[in-house]
Amino acid sequence: MSLTISIDAMGGDYGPEVVVPAAILALKAHPDIHMILVGDQDVLTDKLQQHNILDNEHFSIHHASQQVAMDESPAIALRTKKDSSMRVAINLVKDGTASACVSAGNTGALMATARFVLKTLPGIERPAIISELPTIKGHTYVLDLGANVDSSAEHMVQFAIMGSVLAELVDGIEKPTIGLLNIGSEEIKGNERVKEAARLIAETDLNYYGFVEGDGLYRGEVDVLVCDGFVGNVALKASEGVVHMIRHFLRQSFGRNIFTKLAGLIASPVLKQFRDELDPRAHNGANFIGLQGIVIKSHGGTDEIGFANAINIAVVEAEHDIPNKISKHLEVLLEGQA
């Protein structure tokens, strides 16, 4: 088997209920991989039996006696949950048993544990959360989406390098364009950190495009968009909120009376296609980039299709050996500066 992926089978809002069917779906897409489901031995044995995959060589169970709660403090999880399904799944990446791990668990605890166990890459001070967001043209990688606040100009340069390597390897884009998220008010034109980051990125060999405003993200102005983690997280969540609100109004409009319901029925195949294009499950799976190992965070409330997509991202990144490629790019860059 080509690759082994470790999976925190107890994490997320639904644990094995979603994770096990998702793993079965992921195997259909990648028939060669092996998945280690980490969590309570008894619970997982039952669940695998239920799905008739207990003897399937593509799945194995690795017992972990603890779980990190979704609302648990990362510091407490780190100190007291040394045998949690999340931590053990990450340990399997650390010791080389697995090439990547996936978890739908508590974001803060996952980031803290991954950082503690795997450490950051040489030259990277802060790992970041990167994800691809849909745009009119396709998609754009955005980072940081909330691993850090008050990111410095130097951190943003590191984010730019990591995003560039990811877009180049995963999507095959030669010299991906890099934008910096900024505001357009003529008076201000951004804060000092963003201006300094622009100067620093322009000095690297990256394909620096310039400043991009919030709406430019969804116009697909650049391949990679770099920002502070606070700003990126707010932009992402606000965007999700808008999509949710629009669906609400659309449903309401078509549900108003018998005529609108009929119109909705006739339009429903078209509306379904429209929904599919914006399906958040297709974009599920954020990468904790900058670590000495691959950790993919699935949305906690996703279903099996969404979680399978997070496993898919783990497989693709492992195939491309992303962390080592970032390291090599950083070495070249640091030599160039020396």
Added chain:
Amino acid sequence: MSLTISIDAMGGDYGPEVVVPAAILALKAHPDIHMILVGDQDVLTDKLQQHNILDNEHFSIHHASQQVAMDESPAIALRTKKDSSMRVAINLVKDGTASACVSAGNTGALMATARFVLKTLPGIERPAIISELPTIKGHTYVLDLGANVDSSAEHMVQFAIMGSVLAELVDGIEKPTIGLLNIGSEEIKGNERVKEAARLIAETDLNYYGFVEGDGLYRGEVDVLVCDGFVGNVALKASEGVVHMIRHFLRQSFGRNIFTKLAGLIASPVLKQFRDELDPRAHNGANFIGLQGIVIKSHGGTDEIGFANAINIAVVEAEHDIPNKISKHLEVLLEGQA
């Protein structure tokens, strides 16, 4: 006539082409008001004649020999454009001739000029841009939307007071709920400025709700949402970008072939209602709050319906005497702290 509004008739992407028809529309909604159209005497005379309102007592022309370009630097506009339509419109508020002014001109120049001419209210260090954004429940006032970057905790307290007064007076909400925009990652829970702002707002007599994430904005969790201007601007622009992208996909889905076009035709009255609910023109008009006078910024690219809505906001705020009410609230608050 009850109120006089001064209007920068040359500002925005279309100048008098949009402003004059918009003023006529606004008069229908507020039949008692008087509007001073500021700009080139000859151009405006022609335009008013064309619309048969040259002798209408509700309109007058005030000549201004200059214009601020949409891409002009605010500092240069401030220094060299002392007779611009924008500046003269603001001067008319300063000298008491008008109760409020409206401009679709260059945002940075408008803010710089308004701040220079009108000055901030006592107790307010930084004016902010406030606007109401649509939510599932109705709307939420959000500030700052980009007048400032790196807003301090104290600035955010001032934003909270201004937003609370506006929501209370304009919408008649008793004790509006105030939220602070923050990120939800368990590990970080926001930056120090947001945490400090939360402590300070909780000590005031405002109805402090707590932290709100980006998606909570569109769920309508609070009446007033406070944030740093960089963050607010990115959230606003990203949201606009999502709406634009969704419209693009929706149009594309219905335009695909003869069957989808037919479905779109049948669904079109429903889709129109849906679009009306999200019509950006209905939400056009941002308030430069915190100044000793009312200045409303219209979107530069809006049409007459959008600009008329900005005039409407100016009228409502002038009727409620918002700047003085904010001043009084600040006095009470500062006494309480003394």
